[in-house]
Amino acid sequence: MISSRWTHAFRSLVPAWRFFDSIERRIYFEVRPLESSETGDWCRVEPVKEIGFRDFFLNPEGTTLHAFQNLLNLAFADPEDSRYKTLLEGLAFRYVQKIRPDARGFEYRLVEGD
Amino acid sequence: MGILLEADCWNATRVLLGVAIFFQSLEELQLERGPQSALLVSESEAGAFFGFPMPSLRFLCWARFGALALILLRPESWPIWALLLGFSWLRSLRFLGSLNGGSDALTHVSLMGVVMALSLGSPKSGLYWIGVQVILSYFLSGLRKAKGREWWNGQALKAFLGQSPVRVSKGVRVLLNNSQALWMGSIAVLLFELAFPLAALSRSISLIFLACGGAFHFAVFLCFGLNRFFWVWLAGYPAVYFIASSFSR
Numbered sequence: 267m268i269s270s271r272w273t274h275a276f277r278s279l280v281p282a283w284r285f286f287d288s289i290e291r292r293i294y295f296e297v298r299p300l301e302s303s304e305t306g307d308w309c310r311v312e313p314v315k316e317i318g319f320r321d322f323f324l325n326p327e328g329t330t331l332h333a334f335q336n337l338l339n340l341a342f343a344d345p346e347d348s349r350y351k352t353l354l355e356g357l358a359f360r361y362v363q364k365i366r367p368d369a370r371g372f373e374y375r376l377v378e379g380d
Numbered sequence: 381m382g383i384l385l386e387a388d389c390w391n392a393t394r395v396l397l398g399v400a401i402f403f404q405s406l407e408e409l410q411l412e413r414g415p416q417s418a419l420l421v422s423e424s425e426a427g428a429f430f431g432f433p434m435p436s437l438r439f440l441c442w443a444r445f446g447a448l449a450l451i452l453l454r455p456e457s458w459p460i461w462a463l464l465l466g467f468s469w470l471r472s473l474r475f476l477g478s479l480n481g482g483s484d485a486l487t488h489v490s491l492m493g494v495v496m497a498l499s500l501g502s503p504k505s506g507l508y509w510i511g512v513q514v515i516l517s518y519f520l521s522g523l524r525k526a527k528g529r530e531w532w533n534g535q536a537l538k539a540f541l542g543q544s545p546v547r548v549s550k551g552v553r554v555l556l557n558n559s560q561a562l563w564m565g566s567i568a569v570l571l572f573e574l575a576f577p578l579a580a581l582s583r584s585i586s587l588i589f590l591a592c593g594g595a596f597h598f599a600v601f602l603c604f605g606l607n608r609f610f611w612v613w614l615a616g617y618p619a620v621y622f623i624a625s626s627f628s629r
Contacts, residue, residue: 273477279485279492315547317546317547321605325607327605329407329480330416333420333475333480335545357420361419363418
């Protein structure tokens, strides 16, 4: 049996029938920084950005969000796989540290879009 | 517009594919800047996932620039194109199999077409491979949409636009509140995708579909920020035109 990580490794080499497989409901990753004595509000880890002319050629922020979305889809599709859980926890920790260096800790959850 | 010959389509495909990969690589050199870079899987995390050390993103970007430079010197050398395919695939592995979804897939499938054509000494085979993949990419996507009711009543388009990670323009926001416009937009996307195989019937029909396709991908960029899709699908369009030319001969 081929392990799922090798399925992922070759999924960008398969022909047309997989090109648009991500057209499904979106999954959001939400974090809630924990303050000293209370919990904050859940917020989506996805900074909404303004599109400009330069982005038509080079859009590193958009591509990063797309890559993160791919990972969320994988994690949501296989919630029992602890590797994705570990990866998401690591990414969330790094991201929260960058955007909220004052937060003492955080919780996270995956939410399916409307 | 004059009729493009097989050699023109073949050259245009390779030039546009090279341009698309150049921009992809340049963009990836900038991925590790800014706070959003924390959302990217690191080299060590990807290495641990697959169980072997992963080359750095910087190395993979420069390796692709190097391969592109070699291609400028030796455009007919299939091993160099195969090397470019290998580096592109490794880049995808670096992000657990896919960095940019469908645009990665079409980049790789197009590179496979170029490698196959050059190694067999038959540009036609590569153009047919790439052209068929582009046609199927629209048609199968349309078929998938057509199976549900949400695309027929406009709800799916509303949901997608509402979930966009980019701040959409005022015009798009107006569209979100106009159910009739949403319905018309949904039907237009469905019909365009389902009818795309008709582009193979003649040169003039293919030009109409390719113009609509360009507009479609530009709209996708404006609404979702997916710039890479525009460039790599554009690289596949000469192959679709070539298929149309061979049918209408």
